[in-house]
Amino acid sequence: MSMPGESVLRVPTYVQGLDNILNGGIPKGSTIVIEGAAGTMKSTLSYAILYQNAIRRGDTVLYMTLEQSRTDLEEQMSELGMPRRGQVDLQDKLAIVDLGELRHFLSGAGESDLSTDWFKSVLRQLRSYKKEFPVGIFVLDSINALLSLHNRENPRVDLFHFMRELKELDMTCLLISEVGKEDNSWFGRSTLDYLVDGIILMEANRVEDIVNMQLGVVKMRKTAHKRSFHPFIVSRGRVEVVGA
Numbered sequence: 001m002s003m004p005g006e007s008v009l010r011v012p013t014y015v016q017g018l019d020n021i022l023n024g025g026i027p028k029g030s031t032i033v034i035e036g037a038a039g040t041m042k043s044t045l046s047y048a049i050l051y052q053n054a055i056r057r058g059d060t061v062l063y064m065t066l067e068q069s070r071t072d073l074e075e076q077m078s079e080l081g082m083p084r085r086g087q088v089d090l091q092d093k094l095a096i097v098d099l100g101e102l103r104h105f106l107s108g109a110g111e112s113d114l115s116t117d118w119f120k121s122v123l124r125q126l127r128s129y130k131k132e133f134p135v136g137i138f139v140l141d142s143i144n145a146l147l148s149l150h151n152r153e154n155p156r157v158d159l160f161h162f163m164r165e166l167k168e169l170d171m172t173c174l175l176i177s178e179v180g181k182e183d184n185s186w187f188g189r190s191t192l193d194y195l196v197d198g199i200i201l202m203e204a205n206r207v208e209d210i211v212n213m214q215l216g217v218v219k220m221r222k223t224a225h226k227r228s229f230h231p232f233i234v235s236r237g238r239v240e241v242v243g244a
């Protein structure tokens with residue numbers, strides 16, 4: 001989908017308001033970061049983008065989770081109005097890969113987390129998925145979890161190569177990045193922010209006893225996006241950015 005007169009193909013987020021901010025959506029094939037502190041609904045927003053694209057465009061989409069289990073994620077999203085079970089079409093269209101299961105399997109096979117090259121492992125899984133399904137959008141939850149497993153000598157260099165290889169797979173990639181409210185210096189964050197094509201930042205701001213959830217687009221290559229931050233709500237399986 002693209003805006004009239006525009007050559008950049010865009011993947012709509014189907015988040016009301018966010019597509020306005022983004023001039024129609026995320027440029028197809030780009031790698032973006034969904035950044036925010038704990039509980040700022042990063043997983044929900046990412047899942048909602050996959051869910052709506054699978055339902056409305058019949059796109060094949062993949063959610064890879066490293067920490068939250070598949071069952072836990074499914075239950076949470078079902079609770080928020082995005083059930084996967086019982087939706088016949090979605091079983092084939094929306095795949096959830098639980099890398100925690102692979103970690104468990106590897107430890108059972110006597111291989112430790114630390115001896116596995118997790119960047120390579122993720123890419124290998126993606127390639128094998130792509131052979132069977134034309135994955136259009138990919139979510140990695142989270143890039144921090146992957147980096148913390150990746151106990152190698154030169155993680156920054158490896159991250160650079162990982163991003164390159166991800167790009168070659170020709171999917172639109174949403175990488176979830178957890179940032180603390182104060183400590184913004186987690187290892188690799190600045191490297192990542194420069195490497196990616198776009199950043200959507202999610203924030204929880206407290207004003208007296210009310211917490212407002214807000215999001216904004218910090219950067220999005222190939223896009224004359226708005227820079228304003230707006231409140232967002234989640235209701236019946238839809239994320240909506242208010243006033244954008």
Ligand SMILES: Nc1ncnc2c1ncn2[C@@H]1O[C@H](COP(=O)(O)OP(=O)(O)OP(=O)(O)O)[C@@H](O)[C@H]1O
Nearest residue numbers: 036037038039040041042043044045080178234235
């Ligand atoms: N209907 C709802 N509307 C608003 N907030 C909700 C709703 N249901 C749950 N929440 C809140 O959203 C949080 C979960 O959102 P989500 O898992 O998407 O956030 P996250 O940023 O991925 O969190 P984490 O840091 O745990 O990965 C819950 O912990 C709860 O505080």
Ligand SMILES: [Mg+2]
Nearest residue numbers: 042043044141
């Ligand atoms: Mg999460």
